[in-house]
Amino acid sequence: MKNKLKIINGNIITPYKLIEGGCILIEDGKIIEINRFDIDVNDAEIIDAKGNYVSPGFIDLHVHGGGGYDFMDHSEEAFLSIANLHAQYGTTAMCPTTLTSLKEDLIKTLHFYEKANENNHSGAQFLGMHIEGPYFSMQQRGAQDPRYIRAPDPDEYKEILRWAHLIKRWSAAPELDGAMEFARYLKSVGVLPAIAHTDAIYEDVQEAFENGYTLLTHFYSAMSGVTRRNAYRYAGVVESGYLIDELDLEIIADGIHLPPPLLKLIYKIKGPSRVALITDAMRGAGMGEGESILGDLKNGVKVIIEDGVAKLPDRSAFAGSVATADRLVRTMHFDAGIGLLETIQMITATPARILNVDDKKGSISIGKDADIVLFDRNIKILQTIIKGKSIYRHEEFAERFVEN
Structure with a gap:
């Protein structure tokens, strides 16, 4: 050959x-x-x-599924099918992503990841798991199942992190009790801490950044902006993302989670070297409109796919996107008016640098x-x-x- x-x-x-x-x-x-x-x-x-x-090749930092499968379906077939589907849309490497769940479900998912990774020869490469949750703010849970949301538990996360070699990143809310200790432990075992589903204020984010949280997960989605407490205004996580130059942002650039004016604003302030495009795709990616499930088939959340996005049944919130990587590039380039080379940087070189794989990938x-x-x-x-x-x-x- x-x-x-x-x-x-x-x-x-x-x-x-x-x-x-x-x-x-x-x-x-x-x-x-x-x-x-x-x-x-x-x-x-x-x-x-x-x-x-x-x-x-496009690098997706944050993807849950596609083609009718989710990474929490607890099957090797799901992992491989998702990898194959997204490769058709230009993704050559990805971080399979979990949802808020029981500890046992997370560990089980890691075991299936390990098996699938060994046999993934015809789809986007796996760069390591992204654990999203369960340490989130209840007020900013979005489509995350509230039954499983909790504060960081050292006994729990240290047990999960026995498989740290399979985990690339972990998203959590930094204002929770124990979140700083959690971040430091993640860093000690080589896992990237990220901020997500959070009601934090600027002072929380500043402390979090100093303790290792250097990435904001799906920027603008499920995070605080300016709030008032006892008549005083406080900057939130969104403002922190703009103010702290060294913070990286990932954005769902499907044109729906973030419309073109916000995409332009993010790019204008942060530039292509600090912004990574993600799909945050759930199992409905690559499929038509209709009912679907976010998360595993047994305990997942029912959603509706319409208007090019997944929504909760009452349409009160988005429930993950159905975007593919090529759609992100089209949206940034044609709708937001960003140059092609800069757009490609945000889905190749920047995510590679964030994941510390830029010595091998991203350009x-x-x-x-x-x-x-x-x-x-x-x-x-x-x-x-x-x-x-x-x-x-x-x-x-x-x-x-x-x-x-």
Whole structure:
């Protein structure tokens, strides 16, 4: 089997510029050469990009499911099916995400993650689990099940973190009792603390940042803004995200959770190096409108998918998105008017840096993994390549292999 792959005639999106009509040479799953002109090499498979864009693979920091599956379905099939679905929309790596639940359910999900990760050969790569909850504010629970919301319990989280090697990040509300100790423990075992579903004020967030919380989960969603307490106004988590320059933000850029004016504001203040685009997709992603379930099939929350988003049955709140990564790029680029290179940075290089995998992923650079997506001017995904292996090709995109 050949281990060399060459992509020709592509508009290559690099960290520094767009290389029009360029060429990329891949060997053993790594990028070994990038050039404005054709690279002369023998015995390589060739993909003719035909003038389409050649981008780094999209990295999704926060995704719950898709294609009718959720990561908390407690099955290897669910993990692999979700990975396969999102690869069709340009995602080459992701953090499978849980919901607020019992400790036993979280541990069970981690075990299925470990099994699925070993057998994931045809979908988006898993970069480590994202534990979302259960340490949240009841007032900012959103679609999270209130039956399982609680304050950090050292005995509980230390038991779960016996599997820290499988966990990349954990989201919690920093104003809860024990949240600072929790963050410090997460950092000690190599897990990224993030702020989510929180009613904190600026002073809480400042302390949290100093203790290791460096990421705001789904910015604006389920978090406090300016509040009044006994006639005095306090800045909330949203304002903290803007004021603390070093805080990273992840945003559901589907145009619904955050409309274009807010997307423009976030970009204007934070810039592409501090903003990561996420889908926060639940099991309804890639499917049609109708009833669905957020979370596992047995204990999950019933939701309705309509208007391009998942809602609680009473329509009082959104319940996770049904976006795919390509939709995020289209929304930021066409609706919010952000440049294509900057938009791609927010779904490639920035999440790679946040997850500390930017030495291997997040850009088309020599020596990095050949995680590459080809798309047209409308951001329709034509082909997805993971570590040099073609995982998905759109049926209308005539891939051409040529032997030298």
